[in-house]
Amino acid sequence: MQIPFNRPYITGKEIEYIQDTFSKRKLSGDGYYTKKASRFIEETFSVQKALLVTSCTxxxxxxxxxxxxxxxxxxxxxxxxxxxxxxxFVLRGALPVFADIQEDTLNISPQEIEKKITPKTKAIYLVHYAGVSCDMDKIMEISQKHNIPVVEDAAQGVNAKYKNRFLxxxxxxxxxxxxxxxNYSCGEGGAILINQESLIERAEILREKGTNRSKFFRGEIDKYTWVDIGSSYLISEILAAHLFAQFEQLEKIQELRKNIFYRYYNALQEYERKGKLRLPFLPSYSSSNYHIFYILLETQEIRDHIMDKLKASGILAVFHYIPLHISTMGKKFGYKEGDFPITEKCSKTLLRLPLYADFTSQEQDYTIEMLYKILE
Ligand SMILES: Cc1ncc(COP(=O)(O)O)c(C=O)c1O
Incomplete structure (x- = not known):
């Protein structure tokens, strides 16, 4: 059996909606499906303004x-x-100030954030790893106390929550x-969610190559022109149509992933009890979207051995990330090995197992069986 690490899920409606964009003769951005998908994000996730863009990047x-x-x-x-x-922000000439993660959730630690604040701190960029929320009350408290804005990199966090609020x-x-x-895809795509009223108008301009074209299309002005910096960030209608088909099955996709996540979890619990691995931790404040299922092994050698053995059995399991502070670029900013011990340990010992919405029970049973053999 050959088991890929990921396989994009197709709901069946994508082609119909894409064909509809051809019938409507509108393929560039901000047409019928872009509007439907943006409104879906705003209404479903209670967001003031959502703009579809070409990627999370x-x-x-x-x-x-x-x-x-x-x-x-x-x-x-x-x-x-x-x-x-x-x-x-490095593209804008700013300096990355890294903070270590919490050992339990693998998310940035609020205490470490606070230690790094200086008069030059302009923003906090956090990541909800694996679709599990950061400790948001604590982080927002720090943000308010020091008057520093927060950007949530929720690339992996669509349809996941912190308490009763969506990431x-x-x-x-x-x-x-x-x-x-x-979890929800159109090949390449993303959205920017603006939760601060004063940023909305400029966000529309940056996304439209620095012009006020969005206002023009709404009939608010009679011609549009260059008003600010910006670039070409609009997603094509073809991709928005694909994405909207996925949004229509938001809960079904999440449910499928949840079942797969807990099948792994239950199957591997005994090995956690025996001390052979650690399973993901889901804090009570977080409702996950089950984006990633990982295991943490005791050492890098064990992790690499398991990854190699799985590969030899046709199963693709992967690790990530090479921590940014010890990447080539990170070193140029003066960081070195040993600066962030929890991050480094996690990068060396984490293994992601295959997880996608239409992962069959047969495929998962085979993956678990092979894992059992290797762990024994
Ligand atoms: C945490 C995080 N941020 C940003 C991105 C970039 O997303 P995109 O490929 O949509 O640009 C990813 C993609 O894997 C990610 O995991």
């Missing part, structure tokens, strides 16, 4: 422009994340990913 780039991040500013973020979280709707700005590897 684009949404993050826009967030740094929106917050007016300048050369020499400092921005606090976890080192345990994807490069886009950092590039967003991406809590900080000043939220960023979603609809990349093929995410």
């Amino acid at each position: 684009s949404a993050l780039d826009m967030s740094a422009m929106l917050l007016g991040i300048q050369p020499g500013d400092e921005v606090i973020l976890p080192s345990y994340t994807f490069v886009s979280t950092a590039n967003a 991406g709707s809590i900080g000043n700005i939220g960023c979603y990913s609809f990349h093929e590897t995410k």
Whole structure:
């Protein structure tokens, strides 16, 4: 049996909606499906303004422009994340100030954030790893106390919650990913969620190449022109149509993933009791979207051995991330091995198992059986 690490889920409605964009003769951005999908995000996740963009990376780039991040500013973020979280503000000349993660959730630690604040701190970029929420009350309290805005990199957190609020709707700005590897996808796509009224108008401008074209299309002005910096961040209608088909099955997709997550969890609990591995921790304040199922092994050697053996059995399991502080770029900013021990340990010992909405019981049974053999 060959088991990929990820397989994009198709609901069956995608082709119909994409064909409809051809009938409507509207393929560029902000047509019928872009509007439907944006409204869906606003209504379902209680967000003031959602704009569909080409990727979460684009949404993050826009967030740094929106917050007016300048050369020499400092921005606090976890080192345990994807490069886009950092590039967003490094592109504007700001310095990444990394903070270590909590050992339980693998999310940025509020205490570590507070230690890193200086007069130069311009923003806090947090990541909800695996669709499990950061400790938001504590982080928002720090944000308010020091008057520093928060950007939620909720690339992995669509349809997950902190207490009764959806991830991406809590900080000043939220960023979603609809990349093929995410729970709801259209190949490449994203959304920027604006939770601060004063940023909405400028967000529309940055997304429309620095023009006020969105106002023009709404009939609010009689011609549009260049008013600010910006770039081409609009998603095509074709992709928005694909995405909307996925949104229509929001809960079904989550339910499928939840079942797979708990099948792994229950099957591996005994090995956690025996001390052979650690399972994901879901704090009571978090409602997960089951984006990732990982196990933490005792050492890197054990993790790599399991990963190799699974591969030899046709099962693709992967690790991530190379911590940003010890990447080539991280070192250029003066960071070194040993700076963030929890992040480094996690990167060496974490293994992600295959998880996608139409992962069959047969495929999962085979994966679990192979894991049992290797663990024994
Ligand atoms: C935490 C995080 N941020 C940002 C991204 C980038 O998302 P996109 O591929 O939509 O640009 C990812 C993608 O994996 C991610 O995991």
